[in-house]
Amino acid sequence: MRAVIPFKKSNAKSRLSTLLTDKEREEFAMAMLSDVTETLLRSGCFKVVDILSTSLIDDVGANIVLTEMGLNEALNEYLHKMSSHFFNEPVLIIMADIPLVSIKNIREITASHAEIVIVPGRMGGTNALFISDPSRFHVDYYGASFLKHRNIAEKKVLVYEVFDSFNLSTDIDEVADLAEVLLHGTGRAAGYLKKLGFVLEESRGRVGVKRK
Amino acid sequence: MRAVIPFKKSNAKSRLSTLLTDKEREEFAMAMLSDVTETLLRSGCFKVVDILSTSLIDDVGANIVLTEMGLNEALNEYLHKMSSHFFNEPVLIIMADIPLVSIKNIREITASHAEIVIVPGRMGGTNALFISDPSRFHVDYYGASFLKHRNIAEKKVLVYEVFDSFNLSTDIDEVADLAEVLLHGTGRAAGYLKKLGFVLEESRGRVGVKRK
Numbered sequence: 001m002r003a004v005i006p007f008k009k010s011n012a013k014s015r016l017s018t019l020l021t022d023k024e025r026e027e028f029a030m031a032m033l034s035d036v037t038e039t040l041l042r043s044g045c046f047k048v049v050d051i052l053s054t055s056l057i058d059d060v061g062a063n064i065v066l067t068e069m070g071l072n073e074a075l076n077e078y079l080h081k082m083s084s085h086f087f088n089e090p091v092l093i094i095m096a097d098i099p100l101v102s103i104k105n106i107r108e109i110t111a112s113h114a115e116i117v118i119v120p121g122r123m124g125g126t127n128a129l130f131i132s133d134p135s136r137f138h139v140d141y142y143g144a145s146f147l148k149h150r151n152i153a154e155k156k157v158l159v160y161e162v163f164d165s166f167n168l169s170t171d172i173d174e175v176a177d178l179a180e181v182l183l184h185g186t187g188r189a190a191g192y193l194k195k196l197g198f199v200l201e202e203s204r205g206r207v208g209v210k211r212k
Numbered sequence: 213m214r215a216v217i218p219f220k221k222s223n224a225k226s227r228l229s230t231l232l233t234d235k236e237r238e239e240f241a242m243a244m245l246s247d248v249t250e251t252l253l254r255s256g257c258f259k260v261v262d263i264l265s266t267s268l269i270d271d272v273g274a275n276i277v278l279t280e281m282g283l284n285e286a287l288n289e290y291l292h293k294m295s296s297h298f299f300n301e302p303v304l305i306i307m308a309d310i311p312l313v314s315i316k317n318i319r320e321i322t323a324s325h326a327e328i329v330i331v332p333g334r335m336g337g338t339n340a341l342f343i344s345d346p347s348r349f350h351v352d353y354y355g356a357s358f359l360k361h362r363n364i365a366e367k368k369v370l371v372y373e374v375f376d377s378f379n380l381s382t383d384i385d386e387v388a389d390l391a392e393v394l395l396h397g398t399g400r401a402a403g404y405l406k407k408l409g410f411v412l413e414e415s416r417g418r419v420g421v422k423r424k
Contacts, residue, residue: 016301105376118380123388124395124412124419142417146395164317165379166332175336183336183358200336205354 001110002048003040003092004078006071007033009055013097015174019211020196028192032172034060035099035187043106046092052078058177075139083135093139095121095130099181099189100167101128114161116153120146120169127168178209214260215252215304216290217274218283219245221267225309227386231423232408240404244384245412246272247311255318258304264290287351295347305342305351307333311393311401312379313340325372326364329354331380332358339380390421 012029013020015208033051037060038051049062052074057064067074075093091111094101098121109117109130116137118129124144131137136156140148153160165172170180172189180202181190197212225232226239232240245263252261261274264286267277279286287305294303304322306313311331321342328349329342332375336356340411343349346367352360365372382392384401393402394412410424 102376115348120396123391143414144412144419164314164378166334166376166378169378169381179335183330183356200270202355207356 001046001090001092001192002050003046003094004050004052004075005033005036005040005094005096006043006075007053007057007096009053009057013173016178019043019175019178019209020204024196028189029096030058030060031192032099033057033096035185035189036096036101037062038102038105038187039106040094041090043103043108043110045106050078051096054064054081054168071141072139075141079138080136082158083133088133088135090130090132091134092128094132096180097171097173098127098168099172099187100170100184102167104166105165107112109163112163113159115158116149116160117163118146118149118153119165121169121171125171127171128163142149176208179207182209213258213302213304214262215258215306216262216264216287217245217248217252217306217308218287219263219265219269219308221265221269225385228390231387231390231421236408237301240401241401242270242272243309243400243404244311245269245308247397247401248306248308248313249274251313251315251318252304252306255315255322257318257322259301259307262290262342263308281355284351287353290345291346291350295345300347302342302344303346304340304342307383309383309385310339310380311384311399312382312396314379317377321375324373324375325371327370328361328372329375330358330361330365330372331375331377333381333383337383339383340375388420391419394421395419 009026013025016025040046040063050065052065052067064210082146115132117130118126121127124146126145126149172181177201178193181193198209199212201210221238225237228237253260253273262277264277264279268307327344331340333339336358337356338361384393390405391412393405410421411424413420413422
């Protein structure tokens with residue numbers, strides 16, 4: 001079983017630019033990638049963990065596979081390569097910006113008896129996909145990709161499961177999302193934000209973040 | 213085992229007022245309450261399902277318990293009453309605005325061996341609390357209530373579990389949240405939005421809603 005994390009370091013997390021410098025955004029993106037990678041490795045589920053990256057990055061314990069392609073093209077080529085292996089092994093595709101993911105989450109997803117496990121992100125996204133037979137599936141990210149992936153599974157008559165997880169639904173894109181990392185995170189991403197001076201802030205009964 | 217849903221009909225869901233009239237907001241709030249209540253009843257887990265309401269409401273199949281108190285006061289009085297019963301039975305407190313909740317969610321929460329199950333909402337909220345011994349716990353909603361409930365459990369040396377669910381984390385407060393109901397809902401709340409002409413809308417790769 002293999003896992004693959006698509007990653008783009010340059011101009012990472014641009015919607016955080018109101019509170020983080022370019023360098024801090026890159027470091028924060030690396031901290032989240034490191035949390036996801038470590039969780040995958042520690043789950044003990046995978047023979048190989050690959051990072052499909054558009055640039056050279058620091059070692060986080062996984063293989064770096066460089067690509068110049070866009071997200072869909074790079075992942076579909078990856079699936080195609082896997083399916084032409086002698087062992088057409090299952091692949092977990094997982095996003096780099098979901099630092100709350102737990103080892104239990106990964107073990108439950110990969111233990112599913114469904115042919116496809118779709119893990120929704122907020123607002124129609126897909127934050128992870130477990131594909132038992134890579135020769136029978138392709139990805140179609142952006143927009144309401146959750147619906148697109150469900151349609152692909154239905155058209156190919158694949159048994160699919162929708163995996164229900166707050167941890168995995170929580171991709172960190174905007175300033176408000178940083179509150180989720182401070183509230184629930186225990187890894188490097190949470191540690192990095194705390195090091196930068198981020199704290200939770202409550203006003204009128206609602207929770208947000210501020211930088212001290 | 214009992215379940216209790218706090219509910220406020222008057223001026224419900226005020227943050228949806230840009231797209232829904234007062235009457236529509238009340239009807240939508242009732243549709244969500246109905247989805248949650250039906251899921252609780254169909255789970256088969258509860259002898260009694262109570263709705264703690266600030267006003268008389270239409271029958272949705274549960275007991276209506278009228279109260280004039282605020283959320284925390286009403287729920288803490290409810291817990292106090294339960295704990296003075298001969299059978300100090302477990303109580304599930306669940307919010308009325310989480311229409312994606314599933315029967316599987318409810319069965320898993322109530323099957324927990326922990327003394328307290330805390331189900332986080334987004335941005336520090338608490339969308340459900342399962343309390344095995346109501347005499348040993350009190351609630352403290354608003355703000356980062358997830359952290360407050362965790363602290364209460366820790367101070368009382370209660371074994372607690374954090375229940376990880378996207379369905380349950382998704383409380384519907386703002387216009388953007390309506391997209392989650394259209395994307396993932398199968399009940400009355402989703403049906404009501406569709407009847408009003410709400411559809412998903414994609415622009416620049418992001419998903420939102422519009423009213424036709």
